[in-house]
Amino acid sequence: MEAISSVQNPRIKAWKKLQKKRERDRSDLFLVEGEHLVEEALKASVKVKVIIIREDRDIPKRWLVEDVELVYVTERVMAELAETETPQGMIAVCEKPAAENILFESGRYLLLDRIQDPGNLGSMLRTAEAAGLEGVIFGEGCADPFNGKVVRSTQGAIFYIDVQQMDLHDAVDRCRENGVPVFGTSLNGSTFSAIEPQESFALLMGNEGAGVEPGLLEKTDQNLYIPIYGEAESLNVGAAAGILIYHLRGD
CATH class of the missing domain: 3.30.1330.30 (Ribosomal protein L30/S12)
Incomplete structure (x- = not known):
């Protein structure tokens, strides 16, 4: 000692x-x-x-x-x-935990495009683990999941869920090839409540200010949005992810 x-x-x-x-x-x-x-x-x-x-x-x-x-x-x-x-x-x-090789053959995944705020990122990891998702994929431009503030914001969830970085275009392509539907988030999409819960899915969440890269949105099966009934311009990305993850999960 x-x-x-x-x-x-x-x-x-x-x-x-x-x-x-x-x-x-x-x-x-x-x-x-x-x-x-x-x-x-x-x-x-x-x-x-x-x-x-x-x-x-x-x-x-x-x-x-x-x-x-x-x-x-x-x-x-x-x-x-x-x-x-x-x-x-x-x-x-x-x-650092060794990242598992995610095959995208089935399951539920969260794909993150340029999420930069450590608090938001930690909150989304915590929600993903609580909802039983198989993995969280970080694209280029995201905050580091092992940043101290991110780790603290997860309240330990980061120790129990697979996180790895990869090109999001590749991740979306692999999901589509394996029959895993990919849902983007966009104001030009469909109201999320019109979508039935899914046995497998990949949810794509985008940057706090710019949203999801347009090129990625073009590759999704469907793009979703959450209606705003008050005067706020938008929801916090972490809150939005929680609503969509649990809706798509269903049970």
Whole structure:
């Protein structure tokens, strides 16, 4: 068991770099902050390599951490590593889960086109996992799903659903080839309530301001919209995804 008291410690500097996407991609590691999320990571199939604990805290006795390195740090060091304003005193260094090869032969999927807000992205991942979707596909221009704010917004859902990045045109083509209907989101589409629930589907959600790329909308089986009855111009993309996912899922 190691104790670290300096923010200049090489291990602290290395872990601090994991706040950047480039380093997460290079190392295949990411940070999980907060006791609840660390516990969820331990319960899931995620490989937890190190748990960093503020010196006034301790590991709950119910946790199984025999194969996990424990490192105690001072309050100042914890503040250096934490991304939240009021750190909870616990951070885990985890390996990114290996992405499964999604075949798109059947199932329910969420396809994301340039979703840039980490909070929206985390909310959509949380909804997708809660609704039992098989996977979430990230196109170019999306926020990193292993960004700290995204991970916190999922409340642990990211540990239980397959996420991977691929070209959305390829994903849509593969869905169509395998008979999985693809539904886009567009103001020029049909009211979503006119569509029956689907045994399999791929739902394509687009950028918060620009929507789905027009070239992708041309490839879908049908494009849907959610009516607005009040004075708001539009729904938050995370809220819209939740409505559509659960409608298309049906039961």
